[in-house]
Amino acid sequence: MFKLLESHEIYAAIFLFLFLISVSIKVCGQLIGFYRRNFALKWLHLVGDLRKFSGGIESRQEINRLLDSLEEASIFKVICGLDISPAFRSELIRLHNTGLIRISDFKLISPYLFFKDGVFLIKIKFIYRLMAWFTLLFGVAIIFYGGVVMVVLHQSGSLLADAVGAFILIVSIFLAYGVSQDFRNYKRLVLIKKKMKI
Numbered sequence: 001m002f003k004l005l006e007s008h009e010i011y012a013a014i015f016l017f018l019f020l021i022s023v024s025i026k027v028c029g030q031l032i033g034f035y036r037r038n039f040a041l042k043w044l045h046l047v048g049d050l051r052k053f054s055g056g057i058e059s060r061q062e063i064n065r066l067l068d069s070l071e072e073a074s075i076f077k078v079i080c081g082l083d084i085s086p087a088f089r090s091e092l093i094r095l096h097n098t099g100l101i102r103i104s105d106f107k108l109i110s111p112y113l114f115f116k117d118g119v120f121l122i123k124i125k126f127i128y129r130l131m132a133w134f135t136l137l138f139g140v141a142i143i144f145y146g147g148v149v150m151v152v153l154h155q156s157g158s159l160l161a162d163a164v165g166a167f168i169l170i171v172s173i174f175l176a177y178g179v180s181q182d183f184r185n186y187k188r189l190v191l192i193k194k195k196m197k198i
Helices: 001-008 009-054 060-082 086-097 101-110 126-154 159-179 181-197
Strands: 113-118 119-124
Touching: 001 086, 009 101, 060 086, 086 101, 086 113, 086 119, 101 113, 101 181, 126 159, 126 181, 159 181
Parallel strands: none
Antiparallel strands: 113 119
């Protein structure tokens, strides 16, 4: 069994490296999201404290409007993890209220939302389309590799080799699912874009 693994050790190392990279990226993304939400919560507390000093005087209406804007931006950042302009924020909320998008789509759609001729549009660039299809093909290749390794290990006739092969296939399926996230996001964007044109 180990001779079979040794003949594929370069591929196994690449496979393991890609798996660790994808897990690391996901964990880093979650840590960054946690930090941003925590930072936004601190802003909310700060705005609450500043309101105590800004009330009651007419000349401070501009400051109160600024605090309202900061409060709204901080709440939106805590809920969605986005720091975007008020116009884009309002458009995302409007799209959500019409039932076109979910709150979970806010982060997905915001980089592709553009204002043109008084209308908000979704513009998907060619490079993003290319990368989306590449991630799908890469995911399929990972599953194929996992299947080939499982078949090769199964030919040794060992129960341990079968278990290792099955484990590699399962890990490759999870890795392919993670790698193909861009493709799933792309398909969701295309669907939202079609709905916006209706």
